[in-house]
Amino acid sequence: MEDQGFWVTVADVVAAVCLLLGAFFSFSAGVGVLRFGNLLARMHAVAKPQVLGLILLLTGVALRLHSWPATTMLALVVIFQLLTSPVAAHMVGRAGIRTGKVSENDLEVDELTNPPR
Amino acid sequence: MDDRTGVAPRRSSWRRRVQRLREQWRTVVVLTVMWLLLWGDLSWGNVVAGAALAVVVVTVLPLPSIGTHATLRPWPLLVLVARFVADLVVASFQVAWQAVWPGPQPRGGVVAVPLRTTSDVFFTTIAELSALVPGSLVIEADRDRATLYLHVLDLAVSGGADAVRERTRKLEERVLRAFAEKDELRRTGLLDGGEAASAGAAAAGEETR
Numbered sequence: 001m002e003d004q005g006f007w008v009t010v011a012d013v014v015a016a017v018c019l020l021l022g023a024f025f026s027f028s029a030g031v032g033v034l035r036f037g038n039l040l041a042r043m044h045a046v047a048k049p050q051v052l053g054l055i056l057l058l059t060g061v062a063l064r065l066h067s068w069p070a071t072t073m074l075a076l077v078v079i080f081q082l083l084t085s086p087v088a089a090h091m092v093g094r095a096g097i098r099t100g101k102v103s104e105n106d107l108e109v110d111e112l113t114n115p116p117r
Numbered sequence: 118m119d120d121r122t123g124v125a126p127r128r129s130s131w132r133r134r135v136q137r138l139r140e141q142w143r144t145v146v147v148l149t150v151m152w153l154l155l156w157g158d159l160s161w162g163n164v165v166a167g168a169a170l171a172v173v174v175v176t177v178l179p180l181p182s183i184g185t186h187a188t189l190r191p192w193p194l195l196v197l198v199a200r201f202v203a204d205l206v207v208a209s210f211q212v213a214w215q216a217v218w219p220g221p222q223p224r225g226g227v228v229a230v231p232l233r234t235t236s237d238v239f240f241t242t243i244a245e246l247s248a249l250v251p252g253s254l255v256i257e258a259d260r261d262r263a264t265l266y267l268h269v270l271d272l273a274v275s276g277g278a279d280a281v282r283e284r285t286r287k288l289e290e291r292v293l294r295a296f297a298e299k300d301e302l303r304r305t306g307l308l309d310g311g312e313a314a315s316a317g318a319a320a321a322g323e324e325t326r
Contacts, residue, residue, distance in 0.1 A: 027217075028214075029216070031216045032213075032215070032216030036216070036222065036223070037222050038225075040225060040254060040268045041225055043254055043268075044252065044254055045212065048208070048209065048251030048252070051209070051251070052205055052209040052251075053209075068157060069156070069157025069158060070157065071157075072157040076154045076155060083245075086244075086248030086249055086255065089254055090248060090256065093254050094256050107227055108224045108225060108226035109226035109228065109272070109278055110227045111227055111228055111229035111266070111278070112227045112256070112266045
């Protein structure tokens with residue numbers, strides 16, 4: 001009985017750490033969108049910290065809920081997030097490049113328009 | 118409808134459907150598992166309903182088979198996944214830190230990464246994996262020349278264009294070692310007799326350290 005209580009506490013602590021870290025990553029995504037100066041840098045902020053952030057948040061939720069149906073649903077959310085988020089970021093970035101929304105001054109090197117060698 | 122002309126094409130279209138089901142049974146399995154995950158409850162009713170729906174999806178909304186010339190090697194797959202998770206965590210912290218910490222704006226750039234594989238499946242997998250790791254964004258994928266164009270958030274932090282190229286080609290190597298058949302490995306120069314194989318084993322050992 002006590003043993004079980006111990007493991008519940010461990011799960012709760014891990015869940016709390018996951019939730020806090022996930023919240024930090026999501027927060028940093030928001031700050032990045034505001035702070036970064038150009039379209040592509042903003043896409044980085046939107047698409048990326050959110051991947052790990054969401055995984056951590058949902059892990060925390062799953063650890064707190066102790067319920068299999070909810071956990072499998074959260075796992076599906078993570079899988080589809082991993083599959084779709086790069087595609088969304090790719091489409092926005094590509095559209096930005098092709099419609100000239102990315103200034104050359106924002107790029108240190110641009111091997112798409114100036115191929116190497 | 119028509120007795121003579123209708124039957125033959127219909128039967129052949131049936132045959133094609135059965136053929137497709139036989140080729141794409143993995144899709145049916147994956148869809149069924151997804152259905153079970155959605156319901157979150159493993160019961161015979163759910164399995165049967167999921168499988169029936171999967172068969173309907175595969176036959177009514179057909180997609181072409183992706184030529185599955187792939188195998189699965191457990192240990193390289195483990196290496197691939199472990200390295201991916203490590204990269205994901207490290208790079209997430211880097212990008213988050215750059216966003217939150219008041220400092221100069223990161224200077225990014227577009228890097229062309231020529232890949233060795235010509236297989237669509239592996240090309241897509243590599244693009245997808247490198248896009249998931251923070252700090253790099255796939256902005257163009259040239260299928261004919263098997264070249265990925267990555268936008269890097271901060272070239273200085275990533276160690277310059279050549280380091281990015283090198284890292285992506287390492288990722289390609291890990292993906293191919295985990296999934297590619299021997300033919301593909303030989304074609305991409307990852308399997309050239311004993312010397313290269315032992316060099317590869319050494320590299321694999323280095324990666325796991």
